[in-house]
Amino acid sequence: MVDSATAELLRAVLEEVCARISRYETGVRAHVAAKLLEAATRGETIPDRLKQIGLEALRDAPTMWR
Structure with missing residues (x-):
């Protein structure tokens, strides 16, 4: 589980990454959110790194979801 500040950061990064x-x-x-949550539970809290992780997850999302 993540604290409220981290949860807010994850929400902001998710919205930015998925803006389009x-x-x-x-x-x-959900795929992008899961990857961001995985990263945060491993201790990743740097916004730019989370954004990079989110963009990679977006790029790698199964095409059947698009």
Whole structure:
């Protein structure tokens, strides 16, 4: 579990990374969110690094979700 400050950071990064993705693309957004959460639970809290992780997850999201 992450603290409230980290959760807010993750939400902000998720919204930034998925800004061009429809809110209805829930599979893609969930995939990116999961990767961000994994990184945060490993201790990653640097915003630029989280954004990079999120962009990589977005790029690698299964095409069936797009």
